[in-house]
Amino acid sequence: MTQYPSRHPLSAPRSRTSSAVTVIQSPRILAIANQKGGVGKTTTAINLATGLCAVGKKVLLLDLDPQGNASTGLGIMRASIQKSTYDVLFGEVNVLDAAVETKVPGLFVVPSSVHLSGAEIELVTAPRREYRLREALRTPLPYDYVLIDCPPSLNLLTLNALVATDSIVVPLQCEFYALEGLSHLVKTIERVQKHYNPSLDIHGVLLTMYDKRNNLSNMVAHDVRRFFGDKVYKTIIPRNVRVSEAPSYGLPAIVYDMRSPGAQAYIHLAGEVLKRERQILRQVDVA
Ligand SMILES: Nc1ncnc2c1ncn2[C@@H]1O[C@H](COP(=O)(O)OP(=O)(O)O)[C@@H](O)[C@H]1O
């Protein structure tokens, strides 16, 4: 019989897949969230997931956006989708049965489907409506990480992600309105901490689409660091055409053109995320 170690944020052993034995435990969950559209959530979800796989982690990317860009960006054809995040949310299938393999070794995706656009309304009257995703994910699974690509709003779908997740990655586009609306996100996080998920925190704030030739990018980066301090990742994702081309080939930028500055930045980010994870683990051990 498989032994399922009890869940502990990070001190539980990560899943190790070897020819001899597979240890299954609850994965760490990171939600990629910002209610603004076009800030780089999906791009970050795909490439951070790929970067983690590149160092041997096993990752599940759950596409919670009805637009399904994370699914198509990983080469999943909409017509081929049989089980989706919608089915997981409504308990029709479990996560493992809905997960499909991608071209990236170690990376699996639970795709989005058109049904997800109606889920918001259906959730309103569903029992335990804020906990649907948490109950689906907080279970032993054969992944080290689950990444959730959130929709561009603070609706019940995003609320489900915030209730389910351990920590949040907030991408911010280096543009004039970057900080606008963030207080709303921060208040929502505080509300979720208070009522549903006390250990929720912000893993990090990620500056995206940085253009070094543009003075505004520098000013925004400076303001964001003043506002969020150490929470801002040292890695900055540059604006890079290879990053924006990659999804049309159904590939992460890291696979499409590994040498491009955008891909290199995401590889760097994966390293920084894992470094923070180790720091969190040490804090958990000390406490
Ligand atoms: N670093 C980048 N360089 C160039 N284009 C980018 C970069 N990051 C994202 N994009 C492009 O910007 C658009 C919005 O990004 P996306 O990740 O879909 O944002 P969101 O998921 O927040 O809506 C997409 O067309 C994407 O390809």
Ligand SMILES: [Mg+2]
């Ligand atoms: Mg998106």
